[in-house]
Amino acid sequence: MHNLADGVSILIVDDHPAFRFGLRKLLESQAGMRVIGEASDGEEAVRLIGELKPDVVTLDLALPRYHGLDVLRDLATAGSRVRTIILTAAIEKAEIAQALQLGARGIVLKEAATELIIESIRSVMKGEFWVGREHVSNVVQLLNHALPRAGASGAHKNFGLSPREMEVITAIAAGYSNKEIAYKLSVSEQTVKHHVTNIFDKVGASNRIELTLFAVSHHLIDPY
Numbered sequence: 001m002h003n004l005a006d007g008v009s010i011l012i013v014d015d016h017p018a019f020r021f022g023l024r025k026l027l028e029s030q031a032g033m034r035v036i037g038e039a040s041d042g043e044e045a046v047r048l049i050g051e052l053k054p055d056v057v058t059l060d061l062a063l064p065r066y067h068g069l070d071v072l073r074d075l076a077t078a079g080s081r082v083r084t085i086i087l088t089a090a091i092e093k094a095e096i097a098q099a100l101q102l103g104a105r106g107i108v109l110k111e112a113a114t115e116l117i118i119e120s121i122r123s124v125m126k127g128e129f130w131v132g133r134e135h136v137s138n139v140v141q142l143l144n145h146a147l148p149r150a151g152a153s154g155a156h157k158n159f160g161l162s163p164r165e166m167e168v169i170t171a172i173a174a175g176y177s178n179k180e181i182a183y184k185l186s187v188s189e190q191t192v193k194h195h196v197t198n199i200f201d202k203v204g205a206s207n208r209i210e211l212t213l214f215a216v217s218h219h220l221i222d223p224y
Helices: 017-028 042-052 068-078 093-101 114-125 140-146 163-173 178-185 189-203 208-217
Strands: 008-013 033-039 056-059 083-088 106-109 129-131 134-136
Touching (some): 008 017, 008 042, 017 033, 093 106, 163 178, 163 189
Parallel strands (some): 083 106
16 A cells, blocks of 8 residues: 555646646645646546556546546556546536546545545545545445436346345445454355455456445445
């Protein structure tokens, strides 16, 4: 994991020069944060992320020529490890779900207090998600409202998942770690890891957030 003591390199992507200037001043006033570049459109953003390899990108969605979601799609295809925070004036619920599915780690509105922007960067650097005004270890409640749901009519598809695997999925969506799931189900942590691997294979997920997105959209877990 990135050592925060080493400092955080940030790329700002926004088509408004005045906003970029203000955000740069804000970020550079924080100890351990440095802005290493700016981009005014999506194509420039993809190029600079590849060249500069920042730790964090603040990404507006409404960009000229290349939408912010297209930038995320390119980064996901390229296997980029950059932590992206959507920093935008407005975002639809469906866009929130899509952005998270494409690998965004944070969603912050431009109207948010400046300390929330700073805190969102610190949170994603620690491996957490940040949505709105707080960090979250799971986003299932948000996704229940944001994701387009698969049709509920007809046969309920379980994708070959066993009852125990369904229990593991529910626990993962609730934010439990493998160790906590093992304790909850009275099994070994290695057994949980085995279940998680099988689940990923069956539903085509590669990480816990993708699995949560899949489980919510296909009614595999109950809203709460």
